[in-house]
Amino acid sequence: MTLVPVAEAQARLFALAAPVATERLPIRQAAGRWAADDITALRTQPVADLSAMDGYAIRFADLPGPWRVIGESAAGRPFAGTVAAGEAVRIFTGAALPTGADTVLVQEEAARDSERLMLDGEGPAHRGRNVRARGLDFHAGSRLIAAGERLTPARIAVAATGGHGALPVRRSVRVALAATGDELVPAGGPVSGAQLPESNGVMLAAMLADLPVAIVDLGILPDRLDVLTEAFRTVEADLLVTTGGASVGDHDLVRPALLAAGGAIDFWRIALRPGKPMMAGRLGGALVLGLPGNPVSAFVTATLFVRPVVAHLAGARDPLPVTTHALLGEDLPANGGRTDYLRARLEDGRAYASTIQDSSMLLTLARSTCLILRPAGAPAAKAGESAEILVIA
Numbered sequence: 269m270t271l272v273p274v275a276e277a278q279a280r281l282f283a284l285a286a287p288v289a290t291e292r293l294p295i296r297q298a299a300g301r302w303a304a305d306d307i308t309a310l311r312t313q314p315v316a317d318l319s320a321m322d323g324y325a326i327r328f329a330d331l332p333g334p335w336r337v338i339g340e341s342a343a344g345r346p347f348a349g350t351v352a353a354g355e356a357v358r359i360f361t362g363a364a365l366p367t368g369a370d371t372v373l374v375q376e377e378a379a380r381d382s383e384r385l386m387l388d389g390e391g392p393a394h395r396g397r398n399v400r401a402r403g404l405d406f407h408a409g410s411r412l413i414a415a416g417e418r419l420t421p422a423r424i425a426v427a428a429t430g431g432h433g434a435l436p437v438r439r440s441v442r443v444a445l446a447a448t449g450d451e452l453v454p455a456g457g458p459v460s461g462a463q464l465p466e467s468n469g470v471m472l473a474a475m476l477a478d479l480p481v482a483i484v485d486l487g488i489l490p491d492r493l494d495v496l497t498e499a500f501r502t503v504e505a506d507l508l509v510t511t512g513g514a515s516v517g518d519h520d521l522v523r524p525a526l527l528a529a530g531g532a533i534d535f536w537r538i539a540l541r542p543g544k545p546m547m548a549g550r551l552g553g554a555l556v557l558g559l560p561g562n563p564v565s566a567f568v569t570a571t572l573f574v575r576p577v578v579a580h581l582a583g584a585r586d587p588l589p590v591t592t593h594a595l596l597g598e599d600l601p602a603n604g605g606r607t608d609y610l611r612a613r614l615e616d617g618r619a620y621a622s623t624i625q626d627s628s629m630l631l632t633l634a635r636s637t638c639l640i641l642r643p644a645g646a647p648a649a650k651a652g653e654s655a656e657i658l659v660i661a
């Protein structure tokens with residue numbers, strides 16, 4: 269049985285579907301979406317030379333003063349006249365520098381007696397001190413945000429300053445979630461002996477909460493081919509994510525049900541631990557990801573495939589999770605043929621893997637703050653060596 273390497277599986281998954289359609293959204297609703305186009309400045313910022321401090325606009329050549337104060341320039345209310353030799357204008361942060369002035373004397377270094385202004389300190393060290401030149405931040409026509417970049421709060425702010433009130437984004441991604449298994453009952457309800465509270469659907473919804481998605485909750489589906497087939501046949505979504513029933517047991521029916529519903533499997537089984545039995549395919553207009561039922565396997569495959577493919581569909585240029593590095597807290601044994609994602613805790617910059625790595629253990633996962641990546645075939649590693657990690661909490 270050949271297992272698909274993780275990076276190849278991610279690339280194949282992204283190739284199965286293009287990003288969803290674009291729309292224009294009012295800027296206050298666009299946070300967290302991905303830009304569908306380059307966003308270019310419609311104006312220059314600042315549009316004029318502005319004061320960076322509260323003080324007095326002067327001519328540097330007139331130092332060390334004294335000056336005569338001839339007016340005021342406030343943000344939004346510029347001084348209309350011109351500053352001539354020996355003259356100063358009271359100025360505030362963000363206000364336009366009057367014509368003729370080239371420098372701002374901060375008020376802490378000035379002494380004023382009615383219209384008469386004197387230096388009371390060292391004064392500005394050079395011409396242009398405390399002045400923000402026109403276009404310091406950006407010029408009209410500059411690219412502010414590239415297509416495929418996420419609309420973070422700072423990018424929303426730069427777009428607003430660049431003159432935009434609405435932004436081109438991808439519409440939200442419709443994600444259908446289905447948990448499968450006869451043993452499952454909804455969280456919080458009564459649980460009899462052989463039953464188990466459903467947690468994968470709850471966890472997946474939480475893992476998607478910061479992404480632009482509209483969740484279609486198919487709830488808990490029983491291990492019955494006819495019920496699963498009908499649910500899959502009628503689902504309307506961009507992405508269908510199932511959990512459980514992905515392996516090879518007699519009650520693992522997700523694959524046959526997808527095929528019976530008219531879907532096609534593109535790949536099944538990944539060189540990944542935990543998460544090997546994951547499958548990916550298409551069903552009508554939707555992508556399908558069949559995640560393994562073990563909760564930790566569902567978490568790891570959702571981290572490596574579900575969140576990234578949602579980002580891909582939502583127009584992300586770089587949809588993959590970003591890893592970093594940490595020193596190993598303890599020795600690790602050689603790894604087998606699957607890339608391993610060890611549940612671990614980061615403490616003082618060192619990553620400590622949990623002793624038991626069973627893919628059913630949710631408390632271990634809940635206490636973990638990172639996953640240590642162990643590439644397929646990696647040799648044993650010593651405490652203190654650097655390892656690639658994925659921060660998860």
Ligand SMILES: Nc1nc2c(c(=O)[nH]1)N[C@H]1C(S)=C(S)[C@@H](COP(=O)(O)OP(=O)(O)OC[C@H]3O[C@@H](n4cnc5c(N)ncnc54)[C@H](O)[C@@H]3O)O[C@H]1N2
Nearest residue numbers: 447449466467468469512513514515520544560561562565
């Ligand atoms: N003979 C083999 N057996 C198994 C293999 C294999 O290759 N050969 N693979 C194992 C691996 S690895 C995994 S991972 C699991 C995944 O199997 P399934 O996707 O079919 O998962 P289930 O059997 O349906 O469930 C596994 C486990 O997880 C619990 N579960 C399922 N769904 C939920 C849910 N929504 N919330 C909470 N818990 C859930 C379920 O009760 C089971 O305990 O297969 C191995 N077997």
Ligand code: MOO
Nearest residue numbers: 542543544565627
């Ligand atoms: O791949 Mo399974 O996910 O080891 O438990």
